[in-house]
Amino acid sequence: MPSPFTGTIFATGDIRRFPVLDSTNRAAMEAAAQGAPEGTLIVADEQTAGRGRGDHRWHSPAGEGLYLSILLRPPLAANDALWLSLIAGLAVHAAVRALTTIACDLRWPNDIMLREKKLGGILTELATEKDQVAHAVVGIGLNVNQSRFPDELTALATSLRIETDRAWPREELLTALLESFDAEYRGWLSGRRTRAAIVRDFESVSTYARNVRVEVDDHGAAQFTGTTEGLDERGFLRVRTRDGVRTVFSGGVRKCS
Ligand code: BTN
Secondary structure, eight states, X not given: OOOSOTTSTTTTOOEEEESOBSOHHHXXXXXXXXXXXXXXXXXXXXXXXXXXXXXXXXXXXXXXXXXXXXXXXXXXXXXXXXXXHHHHHHHHHHHHHHHHOOOOEEETTTEEEETTEEEEEEEEEEEEETTEEEEEEEEXXXXXXXXXXXXXXXXXXXXXXXXXXXXXXXXXXXXXXXXXXXHHHHHHXXXXXXXXXXXXXXXXXXXXXXXXXXXXXXXXXXXXXXXXXXXXXXXXXXXXXXXXXXXXXXXXXXXXX
């Protein structure tokens, strides 16, 4: 079947849809290892072992959220892989806005937030060769039509349906998301979208990026608190502490209560 995404990274038409998968990221990493091309897309209606960041699972009930993974083969140093998560966040923001007019928030590096709760998340996984990205999988989970969450997630997660009291068409959201991701990715790869512009755009749609008191959990480094001071030119988060400005390279942040 010809791809509906002519002229995009999804034009290969390698769009693999599943009613149920353990994890679209797992499947995409496997497809990549078997030589699948850039733009291969894995979408599932339900995940039984959706992967979240750290040791977390991603709650992925049937028919309610969007669960997808995009296989990429960018000519990129592994140290620069953060850009993939940042542009994915911008793409989700644009797609949600286009369909619903809701301006969701981005929490560095890859949380999609709405009213301080998680609306979605991005998990970028990499295979590297000599410090270069051999392939990358950008996994995106978005809470669309959930009307409730398990008790342990109620205080942490929300969905478009909960926030707007109506259901949203997941297919249209998926199409908008693929279009916005394609535009972001190709703009970034070609250099038409500069890193400075991506940083500026990320900061402009993230209430967390500046002047917010946060607790930082930087993987491998100690936890600390401070006030966000925007992203640096490599896309890392700057946080002012009593001892000066620190750069957060990985992990994540939480608003101090
Ligand atoms: C996070 O912890 O915030 C990241 C969550 C990423 C979840 C998505 S759902 C589609 C893709 N497949 C996975 O197994 N995980 C990602």
